[in-house]
Amino acid sequence: DTAVSQTPKYLVTQMGNDKSIKCEQNLGHDTMYWYKQDSKKFLKIMFSYNNKELIINETVPNRFSPKSPDKAHLNLHINSLELGDSAVYFCASSQESPSWTSGTWDEQFFGPGTRLTVL
Amino acid sequence: AQSVTQLGSHVSVSEGALVLLRCNYSSSVPPYLFWYVQYPNQGLQLLLKYTSAATLVKGINGFEAEFKKSETSFHLTKPSAHMSDAAEYFCAVSKAAGNKLTFGGGTRVLVKP
Numbered sequence: 001d002t003a004v005s006q007t008p009k010y011l012v013t014q015m016g017n018d019k020s021i022k023c024e025q026n027l028g029h030d031t032m033y034w035y036k037q038d039s040k041k042f043l044k045i046m047f048s049y050n051n052k053e054l055i056i057n058e059t060v061p062n063r064f065s066p067k068s069p070d071k072a073h074l075n076l077h078i079n080s081l082e083l084g085d086s087a088v089y090f091c092a093s094s095q096e097s098p099s100w101t102s103g104t105w106d107e108q109f110f111g112p113g114t115r116l117t118v119l
Numbered sequence: 120a121q122s123v124t125q126l127g128s129h130v131s132v133s134e135g136a137l138v139l140l141r142c143n144y145s146s147s148v149p150p151y152l153f154w155y156v157q158y159p160n161q162g163l164q165l166l167l168k169y170t171s172a173a174t175l176v177k178g179i180n181g182f183e184a185e186f187k188k189s190e191t192s193f194h195l196t197k198p199s200a201h202m203s204d205a206a207e208y209f210c211a212v213s214k215a216a217g218n219k220l221t222f223g224g225g226t227r228v229l230v231k232p
Contacts, residue, residue, distance in 0.1 A: 004162075033219065033220075035220075040224075041157075041207055041224070041225045041227075042222070042224055042225070043163075043209060043220075043222040043225070044222070045219040045220065045221070048219055056219050058219075090162060090163065092163075107153075107165050107168060108165075108220060109165075110155075110162040110163040110164070111162055112161060112162040113161075113162050
């Protein structure tokens with residue numbers, strides 16, 4: 001079973017369009033994240049949600065709007081796409097509270113990524 | 120504020136040779152430190168983590184890293200490189216569980232036969 005899944009894997013679209021990327025985790029985690037990896041492989045946090053509430057917003061343009069319908073899902077909607085939005089977007093999840101039995105309470109599990117190309 | 124610096128964006132090693140990837144961090148509070156690996160066209164996979172327990176941390180695939188507070192470093196090593204180790208490696212720091220990861224710029228490892 002895939003722990004953190006993202007759809008689509010590839011997304012090619014024209015400038016000005018609106019698109020969404022979906023993320024689901026089946027790990028029972030409380031916290032989910034979106035990261036952006038640019039063409040130089042630099043990874044940067046965009047958003048973090050805990051139990052459907054936004055807890056981190058790293059000065060991302062308003063065109064990006066995350067939505068968390070439940071704690072297992074965190075979707076990313078992007079309006080008016082620009083060339084500079086081309087990147088690989090990674091979703092991740094982690095447990096907020098320590099779970100000493102699993103020992104993975106501080107680990108973020110990443111999805112496979114969505115490669116967005118804006119033409 | 121936290122930051123991570125990885126020295127060397129590319130490292131080339133011969134198969135069987137030592138792999139050494141350097142990571143220095145800055146953090147205003149005791150950090151949690153991580154190394155992730157990214158194989159081509161794949162997501163990130165955790166190699167190992169330091170969360171204030173033993174300073175020498177052993178991870179998967181024969182990798183280990185040592186936390187040195189005095190040097191603010193968390194360098195990653197593997198005694199003998201394998202062709203399958205060719206990938207991008209990222210060092211990351213966070214303040215606590217459930218907190219954002221701040222990544223270094225990544226180091227691409229090339230393994231020569």
